[in-house]
Amino acid sequence: MTATRPELEFCGGNAGTQYLIFNMSMPSSFRDSETYFDTVIEFLCSYSWIYREANVACIPSINIMPLEFKKYFLEISNEKLNAFPYIHENISDYPSELCSFRQQLSILTPNLNSPKTFDVMRNNRNHKGLSTKKTQEIKQLAAHIHDHCANTQVLVDLGAGLGYLSHALYGLKPDCLILGLEADMARVEQARQRCLRCLPPDAINSIRYLQKFVSFDSGSYIDEQTSELARNNGSLDRKTISIIGLHACGDLSINAMHLFLKMPRVQCLHIMPCCYHKLEVVNHGRDSDAKSFTNFPLSAALGKSVKKSFKNPFLNRPFLRLACQRSTSNWWRDCTEGAHKEHGYRMYMRALAEAILNSTEFVKPRKSRFPVASYPIDFFEIKRRFQLFSKESGASVEWQPSHENMFFEISTMYTDQEGSMLVEGLTCLQAAMQKLCENVVLFDRLCFLKEAAENQKLTVQVRYETLFDEKISPRCQVLFAEKLF
Numbered sequence: 001m002t003a004t005r006p007e008l009e010f011c012g013g014n015a016g017t018q019y020l021i022f023n024m025s026m027p028s029s030f031r032d033s034e035t036y037f038d039t040v041i042e043f044l045c046s047y048s049w050i051y052r053e054a055n056v057a058c059i060p061s062i063n064i065m066p067l068e069f070k071k072y073f074l075e076i077s078n079e080k081l082n083a084f085p086y087i088h089e090n091i092s093d094y095p096s097e098l099c100s101f102r103q104q105l106s107i108l109t110p111n112l113n114s115p116k117t118f119d120v121m122r123n124n125r126n127h128k129g130l131s132t133k134k135t136q137e138i139k140q141l142a143a144h145i146h147d148h149c150a151n152t153q154v155l156v157d158l159g160a161g162l163g164y165l166s167h168a169l170y171g172l173k174p175d176c177l178i179l180g181l182e183a184d185m186a187r188v189e190q191a192r193q194r195c196l197r198c199l200p201p202d203a204i205n206s207i208r209y210l211q212k213f214v215s216f217d218s219g220s221y222i223d224e225q226t227s228e229l230a231r232n233n234g235s236l237d238r239k240t241i242s243i244i245g246l247h248a249c250g251d252l253s254i255n256a257m258h259l260f261l262k263m264p265r266v267q268c269l270h271i272m273p274c275c276y277h278k279l280e281v282v283n284h285g286r287d288s289d290a291k292s293f294t295n296f297p298l299s300a301a302l303g304k305s306v307k308k309s310f311k312n313p314f315l316n317r318p319f320l321r322l323a324c325q326r327s328t329s330n331w332w333r334d335c336t337e338g339a340h341k342e343h344g345y346r347m348y349m350r351a352l353a354e355a356i357l358n359s360t361e362f363v364k365p366r367k368s369r370f371p372v373a374s375y376p377i378d379f380f381e382i383k384r385r386f387q388l389f390s391k392e393s394g395a396s397v398e399w400q401p402s403h404e405n406m407f408f409e410i411s412t413m414y415t416d417q418e419g420s421m422l423v424e425g426l427t428c429l430q431a432a433m434q435k436l437c438e439n440v441v442l443f444d445r446l447c448f449l450k451e452a453a454e455n456q457k458l459t460v461q462v463r464y465e466t467l468f469d470e471k472i473s474p475r476c477q478v479l480f481a482e483k484l485f
């Protein structure tokens with residue numbers, strides 16, 4: 001296997017934007033999704049110790065870190081630490097086990113460039129007060145929808161929030177009808193107020209916001225509401241629909257895919273997913289690290305690879321959390337030694353506090369943020385920084401000598417700054433893996449959409465496009481699907 005770039009193509013949009021066509025979420029060195037997922041799952045099984053525990057509980061992860069990794073992260077220079085997560089650069093200059101880790105990662109992870117930052121709408125009155133990030137997202141996605149939905153007459157914005165996306169779309173497609181569905185009533189109210197305040201008076205005939213929790217079977221509700229919107233607007237019913245959503249979190253983006261497949265009137269789907277870790281757990285239990293999700297794995301392709309594997313790849317909540325963390329796009333490269341030290345110190349300290357609890361207790365950091373103290377960390381530091389609570393009563397309780405004993409047991413394993421340095425090494429390994437984890441989640445969805453369309457005998461075109469500058473907006477890929485006739 002050799003590392004190659006996926007096929008990329010820059011496109012200019014009609015609305016003066018530029019985005020990357022990302023034709024596949026699979027590096028081009030792989031023939032098919034089955035081989036790709038099999039190889040990824042094998043890799044994840046071998047390195048699940050890097051991500052399978054929540055970071056607050058990472059002491060077991062550093063305990064089982066292989067010796068060569070430990071040695072490397074205890075001796076590493078700041079420059080090398082900063083370079084490590086950039087897996088597509090400088091592949092061979094590492095001790096053998098780390099070299100192999102990076103090499104495998106570079107083969108499995110698509111190497112993408114984001115579009116450059118573009119003109120932000122700082123002076124646009126309707127978007128006053130919005131961050132550069134939000135402004136970029138709204139402008140790029142609205143332009144993309146505008147460019148690709150020339151024949152669509154109704155846009156259904158799922159998880160419409162405060163209505164920013166639909167307002168931008170109204171500016172681009174004033175003759176289009178827009179239905180914004182949002183679960184949170186307070187946001188619906190704010191979206192309606194913004195509409196009255198910022199858009200021309202006529203807009204209230206074409207934009208409607210409704211409070212609705214959208215599920216995979218909300219199709220008839222959407223049909224009814226869009227028909228009513230058309231009637232009120234004085235236009236003909238049976239219009240074609242595009243389903244859209246900016247940062248449709250958790251299961252909402254999956255529900256959008258189901259609606260696209262099920263509803264005959266829906267022609268296009270433009271959905272930008274986020275917050276993968278909020279996916280619904282199958283057993284609805286209270287265990288936040290539960291391993292089984294209703295919508296992940298979603299595709300038969302990934303499901304098969306997971307089943308085939310003899311080991312557990314731990315596609316659990318910490319995996320999903322890593323998948324939706326910031327990518328390394330620019331922040332890691334320039335991280336100072338002081339910043340690494342402080343991060344490692346705080347994370348190790350938090351993990352220590354967690355590791356000495358018994359199963360009936362939990363801790364919370366105390367309110368004031370104490371400055372980083374000197375090494376070695378003592379038990380007094382833990383008591384000063386964390387409040388202990390009983391899970392049963394929720395009341396605060398006192399630290400006990402048994403906690404202190406446990407603390408000493410762990411502290412003797414990692415003397416001086418070793419614990420913090422290894423924890424920072426673990427973070428570095430996670431940073432290197434983040435893109436692969438996200439790719440597994442996104443590619444699984446793309447495969448599912450293709451499989452489901454095939455089962456329904458629908459001809460669809462489906463792909464991801466990188467719409468945003470990743471340095472500003474880490475969740476930058478839109479899943480674009482279109483029914484072809």
Ligand SMILES: C[S@@+](CC[C@H](N)C(=O)[O-])C[C@H]1O[C@@H](n2cnc3c(N)ncnc32)[C@H](O)[C@@H]1O
Binds near residue numbers: 245
């Ligand atoms: C990350 S916010 C994005 C809001 C908006 N699209 C934006 O970009 O400004 C996600 C929104 O989706 C809403 N949401 C989540 N799940 C939903 C569901 N199943 N049905 C309707 N709204 C949902 C949340 O209440 C939240 O407002």
